[in-house]
Amino acid sequence: xxxxxxxxxxxxxxxxxxxxxxxxxxxxxxxxxxxxxxxxxxxxxxxxxxxxxxxxxxxxxxxxxxxxxxxxxxxxxxxxxxxxxxxxxxxxxxxxxxxxxxxxxxxxxxxxxxxxxxxxxxxxxxxxxxxxxxxxxxxxxxxxxxxxxxxxxxxxxxxxxxxxxxxxxxxxxxxxxxxxxxxxxxxxx
Numbered sequence: 770x771x772x773x774x775x776x777x778x779x780x781x782x783x784x785x786x787x788x789x790x791x792x793x794x795x796x797x798x799x800x801x802x803x804x805x806x807x808x809x810x811x812x813x814x815x816x817x818x819x820x821x822x823x824x825x826x827x828x829x830x831x832x833x834x835x836x837x838x839x840x841x842x843x844x845x846x847x848x849x850x851x852x853x854x855x856x857x858x859x860x861x862x863x864x865x866x867x868x869x870x871x872x873x874x875x876x877x878x879x880x881x882x883x884x885x886x887x888x889x890x891x892x893x894x895x896x897x898x899x900x901x902x903x904x905x906x907x908x909x910x911x912x913x914x915x916x917x918x919x920x921x922x923x924x925x926x927x928x929x930x931x932x933x934x935x936x937x938x939x940x941x942x943x944x945x946x947x948x949x950x951x952x953x954x955x956x957x958x
Contacts, residue, residue: 783930786915791922793910796885799873802849802904803865804839806832816840817861821851821868826859838864844873845886849902854893858882870907880931881924888912 794800803819811818814833822829827846832838842862846869848855860879865871872889889912896902902910917923 790911797872802870805867817863820866821848823852823855826857841871844871853896856886856889880928884927
């Protein structure tokens, strides 16, 4: 967990940025909903099955189905129903249920996807179980992103921001593990 000071040191810079609204369809040229795969039709396997859960990156099973499914990788999913608005980045291949829409842009790095996934989670404030995110609605949605000097999405900043967060977390975890090892070496159990 990042400390409040860690977040504030990164957030000061993010607060100084200029932000602008962008249509989701302009950020993600590849927007496609998964396909329905009833639970009774799941064939157990090793491929993550992503549905509308807000837990475990939306993965609610592992399947080996090949026919009648849609496979994706290296993209964000947004839950259309259930835990509406839950957004996750998936660097691995997965099968998507019809309760999620995959958003892809082949130019994005993992860090850019992670940054944008935190932004798209805000859709959960607008939609609910009774007001699902239908495909036409999603394609009309707008998200706020930091912009560069040309007033275009500042993907370089997004990447560096997430790398900074990752570095701070890794340092904190390493320090914690080192302290635990020292504690065990010194007999502190």
